[in-house]
């Protein structure tokens with residue numbers, strides 16, 4: 001009897017528990033359903049669609065090389081999977097667990113219609129696996145990470161299935177080109193094409209490169225001018241590689257770099273652990289006091305509206321912020337330190353609700369991830385369960401200098417390409433040229449944010 005494999009953010013052949021289990025039990029029909037309704041406002045953003053196209057193209061080739069294929073359908077995932085199963089005479093669907101609330105709901109519905117077998121695949125340990133002394137999932141990263149490290153090693157990694165047998169008849173499939181996932185006019189994806197290669201093979205090649213580079217990650221990861229982080233995030237988000245594979249490939253390393261890198265991979269597990277407990281976390285703060293904070297609202301206030309637009313376009317007059325926002329637009333990715341600085345600037349200096357930033361990142365990032373994006377935005381905002389204090393306000397100009405961002409700025413803000421080191425972080429008026437003036441002074445922005453925070457009702 002044919003076995004259905006429901007592919008989502010697990011676009012790989014090796015270490016894919018759902019695919020492996022299905023292949024050992026019968027002919028395999030792998031299905032990817034593009035469902036733009038179920039996620040609501042978290043339907044895939046533009047950069048994600050671009051990545052998905054490349055990743056599905058690459059995975060389809062890998063299936064083709066094994067005389068198999070991926071069936072593409074568009075619509076409600078549960079309805080499409082049920083229809084495919086009926087037409088193929090299949091009863092069983094194998095899927096790897098996902099924790100976005102719309103996928104959780106779909107899993108529940110599918111389990112009513114068919115025999116759904118769920119597997120743990122995309123995290124070191126399933127969310128909720130480690131608990132506090134009182135039996136609840138962790139809300140704070142540091143004790144979570146300590147508990148997870150005590151559980152190592154994670155599960156064993158799985159090999160590729162030996163063979164993928166075909167069903168007698170293949171169910172109907174859409175053509176990937178007809179999904180129009182790529183931009184037409186304007187073609188904004190040129191920078192992304194130069195920067196990235198999607199797919200399982202590219203993910204492993206990148207990991208091979210990174211294994212030689214990870215040694216000084218503990219020091220170098222904060223310096224945006226050097227290419228000293230792994231850039232594995234889109235590969236991990238789309239499941240082209242699993243964190244378990246990374247862990248086993250690196251476990252024999254002894255460097256401080258690897259130890260710190262391991263903790264970053266644990267942050268990724270932590271973010272899922274948060275949305276597992278608080279499914280709407282990327283949409284709302286669970287701390288009531290923040291409901292009364294008076295944000296400047298871009299939908300009601302023209303000043304806030306133009307400030308939000310300046311932030312999105314990288315025209316705030318703060319070189320480090322603008323370099324980051326332009327890197328995001330051009331490449332679909334931004335360095336982590338700069339993500340923190342740009343996010344903090346929007347929330348504190350511009351006093352605009354973090355959800356506007358979350359939305360923009362969601363649309364622009366190739367690694368846009370419901371759990372990681374939401375958790376990090378709330379962490380920077382200081383509105384979440386595990387957070388900075390709202391009143392701790394990053395000084396963008398000091399950060400830029402401290403982390404030596406000069407070359408990074410010169411790369412992404414061409415107006416400042418000739419600016420000397422001593423002026424690059426905060427160029428004086430006579431060297432700014434066409435580069436915009438600051439949209440808000442640091443002190444003024446900072447004091448406005450602190451005043452709003454003081455005026456808010458206590459939590």
Ligand code: FAD
Nearest residue numbers: 229230231232233264265267268336339368369372373376
């Ligand atoms: P590396 O430094 O090489 O880290 C290795 C891996 O660890 C990353 O690929 C990622 O999977 C994981 N990781 C590292 N830091 C974090 C973190 N703080 N939280 C969760 N996982 C982490 N990451 C996303 O994957 N998707 C997002 O949508 C996302 N949104 C963010 C929004 C904001 C405001 C901030 C401050 C951070 C966000 N991050 C997000 C986390 C982090 O910035 C990226 O994971 C990292 O920059 C990706 O680059 P890298 O692969 O080179 O990271």
